Amino acid sequence: MTILAEHLSYVYNEGSPFAAKALDDVSLTIEEGEFFGIIGHTGSGKSTFVKHLNGLIRLPSSQKHYRRPKAKKGRPAPVEPVLKVGEYDLSDRNADFYGLRRRVGMVFQYPEAQLFAETVFDDVAFGLKNFEKKKNDADLEEAVKAAIEVVGLDYAAVKDASPFDLSGGQKRRAAIAGVIVTHPEILVLDEPAAGLDPLGKREIMDLLHRLHGDWCKTVIIVSHDMDEIAENCTRVAVFSEGKLVCALPPKELFLKAEELKALGLDIPLTAKLRLALKERGIDLDCDFTVDSFVRAVLAKRGEGQ
Amino acid sequence: MKEVSFGQYYPVSSFVHKVDPRLKIIFLIAYITAIFLASNFYGLAACALVLVLVVIFSKVPVLKVLRAVRGVTILILFTAVLNIFFYRGEGEPYFQWTIFAVYREGLLFSAFLVTRLVLLVMLSSMLTYTTTPVSLTDGLESLLTPLKWIRFPVHALALIMSLALRMIPILSDELDRIKSAQMARGADFESGNPFKRIKAIVPVLIPLLISAFRRADELGEAMEARCYMGDKKRTKYKKLHFTWRDLVAFFVIAALVTGVVLLRVYLGGIL
Numbered sequence: 001m002t003i004l005a006e007h008l009s010y011v012y013n014e015g016s017p018f019a020a021k022a023l024d025d026v027s028l029t030i031e032e033g034e035f036f037g038i039i040g041h042t043g044s045g046k047s048t049f050v051k052h053l054n055g056l057i058r059l060p061s062s063q064k065h066y067r068r069p070k071a072k073k074g075r076p077a078p079v080e081p082v083l084k085v086g087e088y089d090l091s092d093r094n095a096d097f098y099g100l101r102r103r104v105g106m107v108f109q110y111p112e113a114q115l116f117a118e119t120v121f122d123d124v125a126f127g128l129k130n131f132e133k134k135k136n137d138a139d140l141e142e143a144v145k146a147a148i149e150v151v152g153l154d155y156a157a158v159k160d161a162s163p164f165d166l167s168g169g170q171k172r173r174a175a176i177a178g179v180i181v182t183h184p185e186i187l188v189l190d191e192p193a194a195g196l197d198p199l200g201k202r203e204i205m206d207l208l209h210r211l212h213g214d215w216c217k218t219v220i221i222v223s224h225d226m227d228e229i230a231e232n233c234t235r236v237a238v239f240s241e242g243k244l245v246c247a248l249p250p251k252e253l254f255l256k257a258e259e260l261k262a263l264g265l266d267i268p269l270t271a272k273l274r275l276a277l278k279e280r281g282i283d284l285d286c287d288f289t290v291d292s293f294v295r296a297v298l299a300k301r302g303e304g305q
Numbered sequence: 306m307k308e309v310s311f312g313q314y315y316p317v318s319s320f321v322h323k324v325d326p327r328l329k330i331i332f333l334i335a336y337i338t339a340i341f342l343a344s345n346f347y348g349l350a351a352c353a354l355v356l357v358l359v360v361i362f363s364k365v366p367v368l369k370v371l372r373a374v375r376g377v378t379i380l381i382l383f384t385a386v387l388n389i390f391f392y393r394g395e396g397e398p399y400f401q402w403t404i405f406a407v408y409r410e411g412l413l414f415s416a417f418l419v420t421r422l423v424l425l426v427m428l429s430s431m432l433t434y435t436t437t438p439v440s441l442t443d444g445l446e447s448l449l450t451p452l453k454w455i456r457f458p459v460h461a462l463a464l465i466m467s468l469a470l471r472m473i474p475i476l477s478d479e480l481d482r483i484k485s486a487q488m489a490r491g492a493d494f495e496s497g498n499p500f501k502r503i504k505a506i507v508p509v510l511i512p513l514l515i516s517a518f519r520r521a522d523e524l525g526e527a528m529e530a531r532c533y534m535g536d537k538k539r540t541k542y543k544k545l546h547f548t549w550r551d552l553v554a555f556f557v558i559a560a561l562v563t564g565v566v567l568l569r570v571y572l573g574g575i576l
Contacts, residue, residue, distance in 0.1 A: 056485050106489035114486040116511040130491030
């Protein structure tokens with residue numbers, strides 16, 4: 001499913017003294033099969049954008065024309081926002097949001113906070129039971145087992161355990177299993193590795209690569225960790241103050257170190273090293289993954305010899 | 306980022322906003338007393354006049370004040386209907402059907418009660434519109450000080466109140482997040498029979514309770530780490546001071562209560 005957003009705007013608490021513009025005329029297309037990254041400062045509108053994707057925040061209905069501001073003289077007419085996720089047109093009030101949520105999985109920040117059931121099995125099965133009410137027990141068990149195993153947990157050991165007895169990293173993986181159990185085509189994760197130790201982080205990123213392709217066609221991650229973004233994403237969108245600054249592959253994006261710094265964002269370690277080498281007169285050509293960086297360095301050394 | 310406010314506080318700077326919260330609480334109590342002392346429409350008119358003044362000098366939109374009445378519509382309608390049909394007056398009823406009868410006195414009395422209720426609700430809402438929950442608790446704590454003499458833990462009570470208020474926006478944020486997460490997993494809170502809907506709340510309630518307990522634990526530890534002792538004599542970050550505004554407010558309420566009493570003595574009841 002392709003995601004197509006045009007002129008998306010959103011204001012929290014509209015019309016009250018606390019009104020805050022969270023999205024401002026965002027237009028962005030995310031193709032099927034991408035491993036898409038979204039970066040931006042806190043409060044830049046990343047999370048608000050992502051919440052639109054499965055209808056947790058809805059567009060002002062396009063049928064309610066009478067509520068829209070009329071075009072004034074000397075000002076351009078207000079543009080209709082468009083948001084399409086695959087065949088779902090989210091500007092339609094009566095869109096099948098239920099069906100949409102089944103196909104767009106959403107892992108929120110600190111997803112372990114959503115665990116509630118008595119056993120890991122029940123918790124993982126929660127989404128599946130909601131979406132596929134008539135599924136028989138054998139199919140259900142098979143799907144839950146597959147989800148628990150794909151996130152790297154031992155099915156036999158955890159299925160009857162309380163989710164609250166797991167370790168931090170295990171809890172997070174159990175929570176992710178609870179989202180991917182329905183095989184969503186698009187998987188959105190808000191800071192999936194936040195607050196984990198380096199090993200836990202690596203395990204989560206490995207898991208996402210395992211899922212990307214076979215299990216979920218498109219993966220979208222929101223992250224503050226530029227190394228994570230550089231290492232994994234095919235394309236990255238940069239948000240600032242509700243606006244989309246640009247959407248580029250990491251190879252092009254992290255060349256713009258100055259612009260990113262001005263937005264209060266960091267660059268990955270590989271980009272920093274590349275800049276430091278550049279100051280010393282060595283120009284490297286790499287796409288900012290550790291692997292390509294090392295290759296580029298070795299190639300340079302080969303030239304030097 | 307969202308929902309910076311909770312409750313009804315309307316954040317503007319105005320005369321009424323700046324009045325000492327303690328005085329505002331006393332003002333409200335005196336106002337309620339005045340409303341119930343008023344025995345005729347002149348007395349209520351005086352109360353209404355004071356309400357209008359308060360609204361004007363608070364810069365709170367009139368529509369917002371009127372909206373406060375919406376919450377008690379049913380109570381008001383119930384009172385009105387009950388009094389119109391069951392108040393037994395003298396003379397001929399305007400209308401009679403079995404036990405229901407409409408008398409002139411019934412209509413008057415019901416109008417009187419409704420006005421009372423509306424005024425009451427509107428001025429109470431003005432207190433919450435113009436006072437932040439924090440200064441409200443501060444004011445209450447200060448007003449309850451005399452209870453310390455009978456060993457009542459006023460400070461602890463105020464601390465509990467302000468902590469509870471402080472936690473409301475955090476928990477409401479948390480609730481929002483957990484609800485979104487479960488909705489993304491196909492939870493449905495809106496359809497089905499009441500029993501089903503109550504059951505649907507469980508996946509939200511359990512994580513919320515767990516996080517509330519965790520937060521309470523962490524807060525307790527943080528306070529202990531800073532050697533917090535509630536019963537020690539503590540100073541305040543923001544001291545409450547009486548100003549000329551409070552004097553004006555004091556005279557307004559004193560004039561109102563006196564006026565209402567005089568009207569009651571000289572003009573008598575509504576009927």
